[in-house]
Amino acid sequence: MTRGAQRRRLSPPIAIAAAVALAFLVLPLVALAIRAPWGELPRLLSSEPVLQALGLSLLTGAITTVLCLVFGVPLAVLLSHSAQWPTVPRRLLRAAITVPLVLPPVVGGIALLLLLGRRGIIGQLFAQAGLGIPYTTGAVVLAQTFVAMPFLVFAVEGALGAADRRTEAAAATLGANRWQVFRMVTVPLVAPGIAAGAVLCFTRALGEFGATITFAGSLPGVTRTLPIASYLALQTDPEAAIALALVLLVVSVVVLLALRDRWLPGVRA
Amino acid sequence: MKRAGILLVATVLLTGCTAPAPEAPTRPAALGGTVTVFAAASLTAAFDALAAEFEQQHPEVDVVVNYGGSSGLATQITEGAPADVFAAANESTMARVVDAGDAGDTTVFTTNTLVLVTPAGNPAGVTGLADLANPDFAIALCDPAVPCGSAAQALLDTAGVTAAPDTLEEDVKAVLTKVQLGEADAGLVYVTDAHAPGVIVDIVYVPEAQEVVNRYPIAVLTGAPNPDAAQAWVDFVLSDAGQQALADAGFLAP
Numbered sequence: 001m002t003r004g005a006q007r008r009r010l011s012p013p014i015a016i017a018a019a020v021a022l023a024f025l026v027l028p029l030v031a032l033a034i035r036a037p038w039g040e041l042p043r044l045l046s047s048e049p050v051l052q053a054l055g056l057s058l059l060t061g062a063i064t065t066v067l068c069l070v071f072g073v074p075l076a077v078l079l080s081h082s083a084q085w086p087t088v089p090r091r092l093l094r095a096a097i098t099v100p101l102v103l104p105p106v107v108g109g110i111a112l113l114l115l116l117g118r119r120g121i122i123g124q125l126f127a128q129a130g131l132g133i134p135y136t137t138g139a140v141v142l143a144q145t146f147v148a149m150p151f152l153v154f155a156v157e158g159a160l161g162a163a164d165r166r167t168e169a170a171a172a173t174l175g176a177n178r179w180q181v182f183r184m185v186t187v188p189l190v191a192p193g194i195a196a197g198a199v200l201c202f203t204r205a206l207g208e209f210g211a212t213i214t215f216a217g218s219l220p221g222v223t224r225t226l227p228i229a230s231y232l233a234l235q236t237d238p239e240a241a242i243a244l245a246l247v248l249l250v251v252s253v254v255v256l257l258a259l260r261d262r263w264l265p266g267v268r269a
Numbered sequence: 270m271k272r273a274g275i276l277l278v279a280t281v282l283l284t285g286c287t288a289p290a291p292e293a294p295t296r297p298a299a300l301g302g303t304v305t306v307f308a309a310a311s312l313t314a315a316f317d318a319l320a321a322e323f324e325q326q327h328p329e330v331d332v333v334v335n336y337g338g339s340s341g342l343a344t345q346i347t348e349g350a351p352a353d354v355f356a357a358a359n360e361s362t363m364a365r366v367v368d369a370g371d372a373g374d375t376t377v378f379t380t381n382t383l384v385l386v387t388p389a390g391n392p393a394g395v396t397g398l399a400d401l402a403n404p405d406f407a408i409a410l411c412d413p414a415v416p417c418g419s420a421a422q423a424l425l426d427t428a429g430v431t432a433a434p435d436t437l438e439e440d441v442k443a444v445l446t447k448v449q450l451g452e453a454d455a456g457l458v459y460v461t462d463a464h465a466p467g468v469i470v471d472i473v474y475v476p477e478a479q480e481v482v483n484r485y486p487i488a489v490l491t492g493a494p495n496p497d498a499a500q501a502w503v504d505f506v507l508s509d510a511g512q513q514a515l516a517d518a519g520f521l522a523p
Contacts, residue, residue, distance in 0.1 A: 135435035217436025235340035
């Protein structure tokens with residue numbers, strides 16, 4: 001995207017402010033790395049509770065990402081389509097997708113309880129059938145999906161907006177039906193955007209805390225994901241908490257670096 | 270000099286406490302600023318009431334109470350949080366702060382016991398501690414890493430019950446919330462939380478609960494930014510008025 005742009009020096013105020021912003025984002029993580037009990041790390045990280053929490057986080061994060069892809073990409077298409085709608089419904093749709101993004105996750109967790117909890121509007125039907133949703137790994141996935149879905153939707157919507165949509169029209173004139181156009185033209189067209197959204201979605205799911213502990217609870221091996229284990233460790237063993245936080249940080253950075261470098265060249269090509 | 274100041278404050282306070290009139294004539298000139306109290310979540314109702322009373326007696330002092338799980342508060346203090354006073358829900362948590370050199374003398378100012386609570390009306394028909402082992406019930410307990418959880422564990426051990434919890438929460442208020450919302454059929458919370466204003470739960474009498482007592486210590490922190498007001502607050506909590514407010518909230522004498 002920046003290929004034709006000329007390289008210009010930034011004006012000093014912008015460079016300084018940007019440096020402050022970057023330092024503010026990076027330095028806390030550097031402090032985390034400096035304060036990490038490196039010598040103790042192998043012992044802390046190979047303990048059963050940590051491995052259990054890490055495994056649960058990776059599993060639920062992966063399922064969440066799949067769910068977000070299956071339902072979020074179509075929602076992004078709808079959002080993109082809504083550009084043709086009248087103002088009010090268009091803005092309502094965008095607001096509905098944005099709210100989980102800006103809502104405190106604990107509030108999201110309470111809202112999920114009121115809908116899907118054992119006494120929730122829909123959840124009580126499940127509970128009566130003996131399928132209570134809270135306190136299950138499925139509830140963790142639901143909480144993560146609630147907070148992570150908007151990341152994917154907006155990433156894909158952005159890609160749809162930037163893509164050359166005339167290809168779709170061309171495919172349609174060549175006799176493709178709407179499903180074929182979506183599957184064979186639209187999805188490949190915005191694949192890099194989908195991949196970038198999926199990565200964001202996965203890392204956000206990995207870090208989810210508030211909605212999970214509120215809606216799903218916290219039980220080792222079932223609902224206690226890495227961020228919850230990390231928070232609880234902070235109560236008694238700050239070194240262990242730092243170690244757990246470091247794991248989350250490393251996993252997120254590795255995922256972001258590995259996947260984005262692999263996929264993002266596609267955007268520029 | 271600091272000690273003299275504390276003595277003066279203590280003397281003034283003692284005389285101030287015996288006089289019920291809100292406008293005590295011996296308003297100490299030395300007290301002012303903000304006193305930051307880190308307190309166990311279970312103290313919320315009692316300390317809110319006490320803070321209002323304290324501020325009435327000392328209009329120059331602003332009491333700010335940070336409520337939370339004792340263990341988390343202890344970690345914040347040992348990491349350098351600028352607090353004046355720490356009131357913990359058990360002695361082992363306070364010991365961590367003392368061991369780190371962040372508090373000197375501690376005083377046990379009140380005690381608390383656990384009760385078994387259910388949502389209003391006890392829809393699941395929970396009758397006693399033994400039901401906490403029933404996997405068909407949704408059970409919320411505190412994690413053993415926090416004081417209410419270690420107390421719960423001690424109580425369950427005393428009763429010879431192996432609980433089947435569905436969630437191990439990070440503090441007692443989270444357990445209470447789960448029970449109040451009906452998301453848990455039963456949970457163990459402090460008796461004070463069960464009686465807190467606005468809390469609607471049913472209490473199931475558990476005889477063993479009287480044997481497991483949480484002792485709450487309080488201390489002025491060594492790094493207190495406002496040590497005089499901090500000592501005044503501690504003295505106030507230990508005074509008759511303070512003990513009365515704690516008793517009103519369901520706490521027992523130390």
